[in-house]
Amino acid sequence: MPPLTPREMRGGIESEETRPDAPAPHAVSSALVEREEHWRRRWLEDPPFSFAVDSVPAGEKFYNLVEFPYPSAEGLHVGHVYTYCGADTLGRYRRMRGRKVFQPMGFDSFGIHTENYALRVGENPKTLTARTIANYRRQLRRLGAAWEWDHELTTSDPDYYRWTQWIFVKLFEAGLAEQQESSVVWCPSCLTVLAFEQVDGDSCERCGTVVTQKVMKQWYLRITAYADALVDSLDGLDWPDLSKVLQREWIGRSDGAEVVFDVAGRDGLAIETFTTRVDTLYGVTYIALSSSHPFVAELTDEAHAREVATFVEAARSVVGAARFSRQGELPARGAFTGAHATHPLTGAPLPIYVADYVLEEYGTGAVMGVPAHDARDLQFAEAMGLPVRTVVAPPAGSEGSKEDDLPPLTPRQIRRGGEDAGVWTGDGVLVDSGPYSGLPSAAARDEITDGLSRSGRGRASRRYRLRDWLVSRQRYWGSPIPIVHCEECGPVAVPVEDLPVVLPDVEQFRPTGTGLSPLATIESFVNASCPRCGGPARRETDVLDTFVESSWYYLRYPQPHRDDVPWDPEVMARLLPVDMYAGGREHTTRHHLYARFVTRALHDLGLLPFAEPFATLRLHGMLIKDGAKMSKSRGNVVNPDEYVDRVGADNLRLYLLFCGPWEEGGDFSDRGLMGMVRFTARLAHVVREAHAPGPGGVDLAPLHHAIARVQGDIERLKFNTAIAALMECVRWLRGAREQMNEREWQVSSRTLVRLLAPLAPHLAEELWSALGEPYSVHCQPWPQPDESALRRQEYELVIQVNGRVRDRVAVPCGTTEQEAIDMALNRPRVASHLQDRSIRRVVFVPDRLLNLVA
Numbered sequence: 001m002p003p004l005t006p007r008e009m010r011g012g013i014e015s016e017e018t019r020p021d022a023p024a025p026h027a028v029s030s031a032l033v034e035r036e037e038h039w040r041r042r043w044l045e046d047p048p049f050s051f052a053v054d055s056v057p058a059g060e061k062f063y064n065l066v067e068f069p070y071p072s073a074e075g076l077h078v079g080h081v082y083t084y085c086g087a088d089t090l091g092r093y094r095r096m097r098g099r100k101v102f103q104p105m106g107f108d109s110f111g112i113h114t115e116n117y118a119l120r121v122g123e124n125p126k127t128l129t130a131r132t133i134a135n136y137r138r139q140l141r142r143l144g145a146a147w148e149w150d151h152e153l154t155t156s157d158p159d160y161y162r163w164t165q166w167i168f169v170k171l172f173e174a175g176l177a178e179q180q181e182s183s184v185v186w187c188p189s190c191l192t193v194l195a196f197e198q199v200d201g202d203s204c205e206r207c208g209t210v211v212t213q214k215v216m217k218q219w220y221l222r223i224t225a226y227a228d229a230l231v232d233s234l235d236g237l238d239w240p241d242l243s244k245v246l247q248r249e250w251i252g253r254s255d256g257a258e259v260v261f262d263v264a265g266r267d268g269l270a271i272e273t274f275t276t277r278v279d280t281l282y283g284v285t286y287i288a289l290s291s292s293h294p295f296v297a298e299l300t301d302e303a304h305a306r307e308v309a310t311f312v313e314a315a316r317s318v319v320g321a322a323r324f325s326r327q328g329e330l331p332a333r334g335a336f337t338g339a340h341a342t343h344p345l346t347g348a349p350l351p352i353y354v355a356d357y358v359l360e361e362y363g364t365g366a367v368m369g370v371p372a373h374d375a376r377d378l379q380f381a382e383a384m385g386l387p388v389r390t391v392v393a394p395p396a397g398s399e400g401s402k403e404d405d406l407p408p409l410t411p412r413q414i415r416r417g418g419e420d421a422g423v424w425t426g427d428g429v430l431v432d433s434g435p436y437s438g439l440p441s442a443a444a445r446d447e448i449t450d451g452l453s454r455s456g457r458g459r460a461s462r463r464y465r466l467r468d469w470l471v472s473r474q475r476y477w478g479s480p481i482p483i484v485h486c487e488e489c490g491p492v493a494v495p496v497e498d499l500p501v502v503l504p505d506v507e508q509f510r511p512t513g514t515g516l517s518p519l520a521t522i523e524s525f526v527n528a529s530c531p532r533c534g535g536p537a538r539r540e541t542d543v544l545d546t547f548v549e550s551s552w553y554y555l556r557y558p559q560p561h562r563d564d565v566p567w568d569p570e571v572m573a574r575l576l577p578v579d580m581y582a583g584g585r586e587h588t589t590r591h592h593l594y595a596r597f598v599t600r601a602l603h604d605l606g607l608l609p610f611a612e613p614f615a616t617l618r619l620h621g622m623l624i625k626d627g628a629k630m631s632k633s634r635g636n637v638v639n640p641d642e643y644v645d646r647v648g649a650d651n652l653r654l655y656l657l658f659c660g661p662w663e664e665g666g667d668f669s670d671r672g673l674m675g676m677v678r679f680t681a682r683l684a685h686v687v688r689e690a691h692a693p694g695p696g697g698v699d700l701a702p703l704h705h706a707i708a709r710v711q712g713d714i715e716r717l718k719f720n721t722a723i724a725a726l727m728e729c730v731r732w733l734r735g736a737r738e739q740m741n742e743r744e745w746q747v748s749s750r751t752l753v754r755l756l757a758p759l760a761p762h763l764a765e766e767l768w769s770a771l772g773e774p775y776s777v778h779c780q781p782w783p784q785p786d787e788s789a790l791r792r793q794e795y796e797l798v799i800q801v802n803g804r805v806r807d808r809v810a811v812p813c814g815t816t817e818q819e820a821i822d823m824a825l826n827r828p829r830v831a832s833h834l835q836d837r838s839i840r841r842v843v844f845v846p847d848r849l850l851n852l853v854a
Contacts, residue, residue, distance in 0.1 A: 032648040032680070036762040040141065048776035049095065051102050051148055053558045058574045062099035064091040065554055065614075066582040067591070068106045070546075071132040072113035076139045077637040078656060078668060083620045085653040086662045086719055087582040088145035092758035093714045095146075096782040102575065103146055104557040106153035107133050110161070111546025112190060115477035115509070116207065124509060125477040129156055139640065144649050144761045146778075153560040155549040160556065161479040162500035163566035164549050167598065169482055169493045171221060176601055177471075179491060181217040183292065184470060191511030192474045193218060216515055219481055219542065220468040223597045227251050227464045230596055238616040240663075243588045250589040252465020257449045259368060259458040261287055261341035263299065264349060271295065271341055271352070274363035274463050277373065278452075279444040282433040283391035285381065286369040287341045288334065288355035291315035293365045296354055301338035308354055311335040315356045332357055332380040344457040345434065345448075355380055363463050373425050392428045392441060469594065471545045476509040476518045478543030486530035486537040495531050501539070517541040550591055551598040554578050554613060573609045581614035592617065618717060621665025623656070638668060647677050650760035654680065657719035657759065666720075680763060683730050683756070686737065687749050687767045696741030702732045703748050704789040705813060709847070710755045711782070719759065726755060751783045790814065799824045800851040801833040817844040824850055 066087040069080060088103070095101045109129045117132075118125035133154060140147060153160055171177040184193045189209035193216065203210050223230075231253050234244045256276035263269040271287055289296055291312045300308045311333065334355040341350045357376050358367050371381035372390045381388055427441035436444045452458030472481070480501040482494040494501055504525050509518055519525055519541040530537040555567050558575050562568065577599075583592060595613045603611040622629050625638060643652045655676040660666025706729035713722035733748055740748065749771060757764035757777050768777035790813055797820060799807040807829045811820065821842060824830045834854055843851040 032650070032684075032763065032766070033645065035766050036144065036648050036650065039762050039765045040144065042765075042775075046775075048778045049146075051100060053102070053571055053575060056100045056102075056574065060098070060100045061575055061579070062091070062094045062101045063554075063575055063577070063579045064094065064101055064103045065557075065578045065580065066105075067584065067587065068108050068550075068553065069136060070111070070113040071107050071109050071129060071136050072117040074132065075135050076640060078640050078643070078652070079623045079637075081143060081640045081652060082623050082656040082659070082662075082665075083582060083584075084140070084145055085143060086620060086657060086717065087580075088143070088761075089653075089657065089714060089719055089758045090580065090717065092146060092761060092778060093711075093782070095778065096754070096757065096780065098781070101146070102151075102558070103148055104151040104153075105140060105145075105147040105149070106151075106553065106557070106560075107136065107155065108546060108550050108553070109133060109154050109156040110478050110544075110549050111155075112192065112473070112475060112477075113546070114156075115475055116190065118477070119510060126156075126505065129154075142641075142644050142649055143653065146761070148557075151557050151560050153553065153556055155479075155546070155553065156477070158500045158502050159563065160553075160560070161503075161549065163556065164479050164544065164552070165482040165494070165499045165501060166496055166566060167552060167602070168544065168548070169496055169499070170605060170607070171601060172483070172493050174601070174605055176222045176225060177219065178222065179217055179219050180468075181215065183213050184216050184218055185211050186214045186216075187211050188513075190475075191513040193470060193472060214515070218470055218472040219483075219540075220470055221548075221597070223469045223594070224464060224466055226597050226600055227253060227466050229600055230593070233612065237612060237614075239614075240617065240619055242585065243592065243617060243619065246585075246588045247593055250466065250593065252463075254363075254463050256461060256463070257445070257452065257458050258364070258461040259344060259452060260456075261344060261350065261368070263295075263352070264340045264342050266299075266339075269295070269298075271366050272364045273366045273368045274461060275368055277370070277441075277445075278448050278458075279427075279430060279433075279436075279439075279441040280370040280373045280391055281345060281368070281448055282430075282436075283370040283372050283389045284343060284350060284368045285371060285387045285389055286384070287350050287352045288358045288367050288369050288377075288380065289337075289352065290358040290360040290365040291354055291356065292360040293354075293358075296337065299337045299339040299352055304336055304338040308335045308337060311354055311356075315354070332376070332383045334380060334384060336384070344452065344455070351386070353380075353384065375425075389432070391431060391433050393431045394428045395440065469597070471548050472542040473545050474515060474517045475511055475543055476503075476506060478546065479503070479549065480519065481540040481542050481544055483540040484528045484530060484537040485540065486533060486535055488535055489530055489532045489537075491540075492530055492532050492537070498531075503543075517543060519543070547591055547594050551594040552602075554581075554595070555608075569609065576608075577610050577612060578614045579616060581617045582620055583617060585619045588619070619663060621660065621663055623659065623665055623668050625668045643673065647673065648762070650763045651677050651680055654723055654760055658723045660720055662717045662719050679727060679730070680760070682734070683726075683752075684763065684767060686730060686734050687753060688770050691737060691740070691742075691745045691749075693742045693745070694737075694739040696739070696744055698736050698740050698744050699789075700744065700748065700786075701789040702736075703729065703751055704785040705795075705847075706732075707751065707755065707783050707785040708790055711785070714758060723759060726752075726759070729755070753777060754780055754783050795847050797823075798849045799827065799830055800849065801830060802853055803851060804833075806830050806833050813847050815847075817842065817846075817850075820844060820850045821852070824852065 064087060066084055069076065091101045091103045114129055115125050118128045121128065155161060168177055185199055187194055187204040187207065187209055189207045190204055194204060194211065199211055231248055231251050234247060254276050256274055257278040259273050259275060259278065259281065261271045261273065263271060273287070296308065296312065332355065334353045337352045337354060339352045341352055343350055357380060358365065369377045369381060371378040371386065371388045373392055378388065430436050430439050430441065430444050436448060439447065449458065449460050480503055482499060482501045483491050484494065485491055504522055506518060506522065512518060526539050526541060528537045528539045529535070555572070555576070558571050559568055599608060599613040600611050602608045640652060651673065655673045658676060659668060706725050709725035710722045713719065713725065729752060733752060737745060750773065753764050753767045753771065754777060761778065764777050769775070794810045794812055796808050797811045797815070798805055799809065807827050809823065809827065811823065834852065837854040839852050839854055841853040843853070
């Protein structure tokens with residue numbers, strides 16, 4: 001059974017012609033749509049399986065969770081289908097492997113997504129949400145996914161957000177929720193503050209409006225208290241490397257030293273800087289402050305006041321993530337204050353600048369400029385005409401460098417990170433650094449830090465990029481923050497027995513733009529009594545960010561209807577944490593990080609028996625249409641309903657999962673979809689067609705090979721190649737069925753349908769019934785491959801050199817990479833194209849392909 005060609009895989013085996021006696025694709029699809037509805041009704045009336053949270057042994061459970069949708073528009077698009085059907089395929093497969101699968105679904109219905117949509121259509125979000133959820137639920141059911149609808153939850157339901165408020169109260173009582181006055185990011189369109197993570201470049205991620213800054217009093221959750229724990233525990237998680245890298249970078253933990261620079265001529269005034277490279281201290285040639293540093297106004301003299309003021313105004317217009325993304329991409333900008341600082345070791349005067357690349361969010365909001373050993377510092381020094389002083393040389397033996405007589409670094413050398421001869425931007429040996437010259441960087445860092453500490457001019461320090469999580473929103477559609485403000489007692493939490501603080505019905509829900517929520521205009525809501533002293537108090541009118549609601553929803557799914565506790569500790573210990581979480585990479589430094597923080601905080605408070613929410617996380621890819629990511633703003637969103645109506649849910653499922661690796665995504669097109677329709681028509685025909693027993697003696701090794709491939713590919717979330725394996729199996733079965741005796745046919749046909757079941761649940765159920773088997777195929781065990789048959793099976797190994805096919809050879813299944821390489825190198829056609837060149841990289845796809853990159 002040779003593998004499919006690339007063209008066949010791209011087009012759903014479009015190049016293979018349908019047999020003359022097979023039904024037309026459109027006829028099969030039309031009948032299938034009707035039968036799919038039949039099976040959905042049957043599954044609803046007579047569920048083939050159920051999940052009982054009170055009786056599932058911990059060792060048998062598989063909590064399979066996918067991020068729930070925002071019901072912010074009129075319906076799902078096929079990007080949702082792509083994500084959800086991949087997760088459902090894994091869940092159905094695990095169930096056939098004997099696991100008790102818990103696969104819930106709900107709706108993240110509170111928050112700015114839903115409210116903005118309500119504002120656009122002019123409808124109250126409460127009534128709108130009920131309608132959109134009903135539509136989402138209908139669409140989700142049509143997909144044939146095995147959701148546990150008895151465990152559905154909605155975050156805007158008071159029975160749910162009561163417990164969100166309860167969690168907030170627990171965090172408040174633990175000192176992890178507090179109100180602070182600070183500079184915040186403000187969206188002039190959404191008329192609310194945004195968390196730093198919710199800014200895309202310089203714009204609101206929700207609406208695309210350029211954001212500004214305001215100074216406001218807001219509620220924060222102290223995620224910074226868990227910065228170290230959140231970083232240190234990443235290594236133990238079965239998460240993608242990308243997720244771990246992004247979270248580490250976002251938290252931005254850095255070990256270094258604080259260095260104090262006295263301001264010349266200003267007794268008692270000193271600037272604190274933070275650096276991870278105190279070994280470069282002798283190379284400092286200037287000090288740079290952020291535009292928001294409190295010393296800017298005080299240090300600026302009259303001669304430079306106008307220039308500094310103009311610069312500060314321009315620099316502060318760039319907020320949020322753009323402060324980071326612009327670094328290194330745009331020319332460095334700054335302004336001289338007219339003041340100087342004193343070097344703590346040499347006493348040399350250092351000019352003090354305001355610079356746009358210095359961030360108040362990181363370190364101290366001031367940096368010591370070392371242009372010889374930092375690319376950003378060099379760029380700024382070049383722009384301002386400041387000197388560059390080399391103080392770290394490469395260690396002895398480093399390629400292209402010498403310890404002595406090093407020339408000053410050129411801008412090009414610095415930007416290339418030390419690739420050119422004579423350049424070194426990493427650790428090395430100190431030069432021109434007074435008594436520390438000759439020391440290795442690591443030792444010099446320790447000695448210089450100790451010396452600064454003894455003289456009172458510095459100390460060892462750890463800093464973070466992460467800031468506390470801003471959760472206040474000046475909107476209507478959210479969970480009210482359960483706090484009252486008393487003149488005598490200050491902020492006081494609403495007693496848990498008085499929760500929920502119910503969001504009142506309002507006629508005018510549009511944001512006011514005044515910095516206050518629409519709730520502030522409702523006196524009956526605002527006026528309250530202090531729970532502590534009984535005196536008059538005013539209720540908090542801000543609502544919680546929607547990410548607070550989603551930070552813990554996975555805990556509520558097992559028992560969403562309990563009204564006495566948010567979760568049962570015994571059930572938590574048995575079912576949690578989540579075994580598999582499918583999410584989007586855009587949530588890596590938002591929702592995924594917030595869920596980790598809240599879980600760890602609840603664990604430390606003794607409320608949860610585990611510290612991490614998701615044992616395994618996988619990030620799904622994105623669908624592309626018309627050359628762009630599918631999104632409502634681009635107008636290229638595809639409604640799945642029209643395709644389910646035309647070709648059925650299973651054809652849509654199969655095609656989407658065939659578009660590309662699930663963790664990478666793929667291109668959506670009608671042409672490819674019709675290729676999948678033709679494939680399922682052939683598959684249905686070959687199973688349904690009456691079988692006349694043949695002489696027998698058919699080698700079933702290809703069938704067992706298909707079992708192994710589909711099984712392995714689903715476990716690796718490679719659904720596209722699992723479907724390709726099914727296509728090859730169908731092609732083999734069509735050619736071999738006439739020779740099969742009755743036993744061989746029964747084994748082959750029933751195995752094929754069971755392999756299909758996780759991927760196309762309706763079609764598999766229909767074909768299982770057509771074969772005369774008892775309801776339901778989804779209760780059947782997963783087929784087991786015959787290991788001896790796998791060892792006998794051969795396949796055609798495609799051998800490429802630099803991506804081009806140069807040879808093919810039949811080899812045994814299970815051939816290792818090294819065996820394949822040795823075999824390929826002995827093939828004359830391969831050797832002639834290598835021409836004695838060394839192999840730089842090897843790409844090996846087991847049982848399929850070997851690519852030698854020379």
